[in-house]
Amino acid sequence: MSSILEHVASTTPTTDKEPVKLKVKVPRGTIYWGGAGLNGGYVQPQIEAFRKAGIKHIWVGLTNTATKVMGGEFGTIVDAIRAGLIIRYEDESPWTIDSGMDQPAEQFNLIGYSYGSLLAAQTANFYSKKGFKVDNLVLIGSPIEKEFLFKLRAYRNIGKVTVIDLREHGDPIYAGMPLTELTAGVPQLAKDMLANKGEGHFYYGHVVPDSQRRWTDLAKKIYDAGLR
Numbered sequence: 001m002s003s004i005l006e007h008v009a010s011t012t013p014t015t016d017k018e019p020v021k022l023k024v025k026v027p028r029g030t031i032y033w034g035g036a037g038l039n040g041g042y043v044q045p046q047i048e049a050f051r052k053a054g055i056k057h058i059w060v061g062l063t064n065t066a067t068k069v070m071g072g073e074f075g076t077i078v079d080a081i082r083a084g085l086i087i088r089y090e091d092e093s094p095w096t097i098d099s100g101m102d103q104p105a106e107q108f109n110l111i112g113y114s115y116g117s118l119l120a121a122q123t124a125n126f127y128s129k130k131g132f133k134v135d136n137l138v139l140i141g142s143p144i145e146k147e148f149l150f151k152l153r154a155y156r157n158i159g160k161v162t163v164i165d166l167r168e169h170g171d172p173i174y175a176g177m178p179l180t181e182l183t184a185g186v187p188q189l190a191k192d193m194l195a196n197k198g199e200g201h202f203y204y205g206h207v208v209p210d211s212q213r214r215w216t217d218l219a220k221k222i223y224d225a226g227l228r
Contacts, residue, residue: 027132030109030227031097031123033061033116034205041207046215053219055227057105061119062098087118090148095119095126107135109227113204114173117142121152128157136227139175140164140218141201146176162225164218170200
């Protein structure tokens, strides 16, 4: 999955006097991934709130294979399992993107909520190691593993890592938490998900009467963190 602005680099082979121009794909714009399933009713309204806040060139991260194959709640469950057992840790696989990168955006930003925060983290990890600048990585309600988070914060090619935990809203999930705590929090996560009242981990992820204010507040918080 790739897209993108063409950046001209130069190199001088030993057989030529003139530099040879190489086209290198440079990612740009902002991608937002929602929680497990990647297709909740909150995703598009949240994107609109981001745009109204001033983050103009923003697109939704692609729906993943698990959701396409399994569909509905099954895809959501598969994503949740993958988040807890696999992708909360650093993964060396290619994590590339193909949405919106042909626009004249000034920054390259990655935002993720819950399961989506892990997709954002893995993507930032991949591009930064390839030598590209990631201006901002925003992790919301993220179950990311402590060592992986530490590495992301230490990379010179990632300008800023912003972590937004939801513990003040009753979320048992927080960035850097050990697997034992993540496992212990599963019953509370299941309870809040089934209640569908926008509680705890799902503060931004359920559509409730107060959602528009919540999405607007989140967008402002992220804009104030420096995303454009």
